[in-house]
Amino acid sequence: MIVAILGTSRSGKDTVSNWISEHTILRYTESTSQFGSKIVFDHMLSGGEPCYYTNAEEAWQDRHRRRAKWASVIWNYNSASESGIRLYEDMLDENDVINGIRKISELEKCRDIIDLSIWISRPSAKESIESCSISAIDCDITIHNNGTLDSLGAKLHRLFASFGVLR
Numbered sequence: 001m002i003v004a005i006l007g008t009s010r011s012g013k014d015t016v017s018n019w020i021s022e023h024t025i026l027r028y029t030e031s032t033s034q035f036g037s038k039i040v041f042d043h044m045l046s047g048g049e050p051c052y053y054t055n056a057e058e059a060w061q062d063r064h065r066r067r068a069k070w071a072s073v074i075w076n077y078n079s080a081s082e083s084g085i086r087l088y089e090d091m092l093d094e095n096d097v098i099n100g101i102r103k104i105s106e107l108e109k110c111r112d113i114i115d116l117s118i119w120i121s122r123p124s125a126k127e128s129i130e131s132c133s134i135s136a137i138d139c140d141i142t143i144h145n146n147g148t149l150d151s152l153g154a155k156l157h158r159l160f161a162s163f164g165v166l167r
Contacts, residue, residue, distance in 0.1 A: 001026060001165060002113060004098045006134050007120035009064055012145040012152065016120055017099040019156050024165040028097035035091055036074055036100070037063065043073045071102055071131035078106060085109045102132045116140050116163075 003026060005013045021028035037060035044051035044059075052066075053059045063070055078086050088098050088110055098114065101107050107117065119139035124146055136142045141159070145152050160166055 004114045004117040011120040011122040026096040067131040
């Protein structure tokens with residue numbers, strides 16, 4: 001089973017992705033999300049614009065401040081491939097969870113490789129849509145992350161139990 005976790009910044013995508021890794025048989029590592037930081041860092045190192053980071057980890061830690069730049073670099077990286085979704089295909093080499101598709105055109109191209117798309121909604125967080133053209137209506141399921149971590153875990157437990165993938 002291949003799952004895509006989507007949502008605006010700070011909605012809880014990383015929390016959900018990590019929960020899936022810990023409680024199901026599906027594979028996910030934080031390095032999946034960090035594929036993007038290496039691409040952004042390598043792009044900046046290649047010249048043509050200032051590089052704000054000394055390594056990919058710094059890029060990862062700063063990703064929230066430069067959302068538009070990240071979206072542009074990843075879009076160009078994906079667009080340069082025949083499939084148009086190279087980053088997400090790379091992620092699936094070792095993972096069953098794709099965290100953070102941000103463009104509707106990329107989600108549409110990923111429909112052939114994912115089994116379930118989950119939108120994480122967290123209205124209490126400052127939701128930023130500046131680099132995300134996907135919304136809840138574009139996804140198969142919406143999970144509202146507006147309570148405690150325990151209540152989010154309970155929702156995820158019920159969902160993934162229904163697919164028979166719990167540990």
